[in-house]
Amino acid sequence: MLQVAEELDSYRVEFERIEGDSADSRAQWINQIRKAAFGRFVELGFPTTRLEDWKYTNVAPIVKTSFTRDGRAWRTLPVEPLEPFTLEEVACAQLVFVNGHYSSDLSSLEKLPEGVTVSSLAVVLASTPASVEAHLAQHAGYHNQAFVALNTAFMEDGAFVSIPKDTIVDAPIHLLFISSARLGPPVPAGFKRGANDGGGSAPVAYPRNLIVVGSHSQARIIESYVGLEHDVYLTNVVTEIVGGENAVIDYYKVQQESEEAFHVATVQAQLGHSSTFSSHAIDLGGALVRNDLNVVLDGEGAECTLNGLYMVTGRQHVDNHTRIDHAQPHCSSRELYKGILDGKSRGVFSGKIVVHKAAQKTDAKQANKNLLLSEDAVIDSKPQLEIFNNDVKCTHGTTIGQHDQEAMFYLRSRGVDLAAAGSLLTYAFASEMLGRIKVGPVRARLEALLLTRLRDGAASEETP
Incomplete structure (x- = not known):
């Protein structure tokens, strides 16, 4: 995974700059995590196709493109371009982020039940960092995942959602992430925004989201990622989700990035006793998209449902990697991902269910179904089971056809x-x-x- 030093120099320079600017204003534990994560990223380098988990996804276009963080806090934007993506009519809270930064003017925090916190992570880290210390960067491991390490090193802003125990939030909480190179940092003369030629500089955002749902509570979270123009940019996002005992979490992720953009995302869900987690992942945009969705059923009787739909065309490339760890007895999981591929697009599905030794009475089903609308479209599908227990009921399969x-x-x-x-x-x-x-x-x-x-x-x- 090692790259030529020059390819990592720009990240090293940027990390040293922001560390020098703001290290004194952050809690010591945050500085330690960021430094450790960046050191691990340098050791790992970007993944290559020699790694089994990246066999079908070449991130060379990301490596070759020069990215620059947009350091400005965008407060306002024209409302009209955002209207197709907002959910103010149904959401009890809507947080809007522009190129990775929270916009208070575009956000609304109304009708929240008592005790519920929906806030910018940057605000929380500046005011009450102890409130996120128990979970932030504690579940999405960065030691073997280069993009998670990179996000952790540069984590600055994102959404923090905390639902106290015994609380039901009826209306959805909407987290809207908007990206645009037109709004990004200045670029060298002669560089044309939207040209994926590896030259010049394009904006990058590192949203970091933490969602904690307490015992016997319910919440519905929607994450939307949209691009306003056909631009080149990178979104590298990590979302950590923690569900307490008997928690019910309904989670949606809708990806409508620019078809010239890169989107790399990791969702890590940690579920307690008898909790229920359902995920609905929709992928429509992006030139190169990689989604890692990992769920740990860490309490007896926990359940999860993973639904996914990816619809791509042209030369789009979408890679969905999922992993469900059945760590405790009497847990169940259901997974169904469907792909529609046209043009010269390529899809990748790699789903792994791991049944650990202690996970008796596991009930797990996994399926991936793909519809190819073009003779040039390609799908690589790899459903997997790893079972270390003989008292289970597990099935998996895949279909590919026209x-x-x-x-x-x-x-x-x-x-x-x-x-x-x-x-x-x-x-x-x-x-x-x-x-x-x-x-x-x-x-x-x-x-x-x-x-x-x-x-x-x-x-x-x-x-x-």
């Missing part, structure tokens, strides 16, 4: 043209995942976006 020809014939025989028939079958394939989204406005927007893409794709097929 539209069912009998269904196509049925629709054509009833007067439906070829393009429309294909769009109907594609919509039916995706609708199972969209139907699992419980937040009405989110589901409606994604359905509308899916229909628009299918309509545009059908129109392009009909154009000679």
Whole structure:
């Protein structure tokens, strides 16, 4: 994983600069974690395709691009471009971040139940760092993950959500992350924003999110990542989620980055006794996307459900890596990821379920289903089971195919043209995942976006 020293120099210079500027204002334990994480990042370097976990995803475009943190705290932006992505009509709280920095003017913190904290992590670290010490950087390990180490070294802002025990938050909490190179740091003369040529400088954001849901509490969290223009930039995000005993967490992550952008994300969920965690991951944007979703069922009777849908075209590359650790007895997990790939896009799914020795009576099911709309689209699917216990019930599998020809014939025989028939079958394939989204406005927007893409794709097929 080692790179030429020059490729890491810019990160070293930036780290030393921000350490010199603000180290004295931070708690000592934060400085120690950041320094240790950056040292580990330098040791690891960026991952290469020689590593099994990165076999199908080449991050050379990220390595070759020069990135610069946008150090400005963006307070206001024109509201109109943001309206398609906001959820003010249903969210009890909406935190907005621009190029990684919290914008108080664009955020709203109304209708929060008593005792609930929804805040910028930067504010918390500056005022009450002890309130996050028990969990921040304690669950998402950076010792073997270069991008987690890089995020931890540069963690500065993000969302902190804390739900006290015995609290039910009915309305969703929306965390909206907006990226734009147009708003980013100045670039050298001659560098054209949005040109992925590895030259010049593009903005990078390192959002760090911590979500803690206390015992016997319920919360619904939505993370949205959007790009305002077709720009080159990098979002390297880490989200740590902690669920107490009997906690119920409904978590959504919608990724609509620029189709020239890079998005690398790690979600680490730690679940206590009889807790329930459901994840809904939707990937639509990004030139190169890598998602790592790790769940540890660390309390007896814990349950998790992982749903995922990725829909890519052109030369987009989306890699979903999931890992579920059944660490305690009587836990169950259900996982279903679906992919729709068109053009010359590539998808990767690697899902691993690990049943530890103490995890008797484990019940786990995993499936990955992929629909290829083009002969040039590629999917690499690798569902895996590691079982160290013989008292379990586990299944896993994958399917890769094109539209069912009998269904196509049925629709054509009833007067439906070829393009429309294909769009109907594609919509039916995706609708199972969209139907699992419980937040009405989110589901409606994604359905509308899916229909628009299918309509545009059908129109392009009909154009000679």
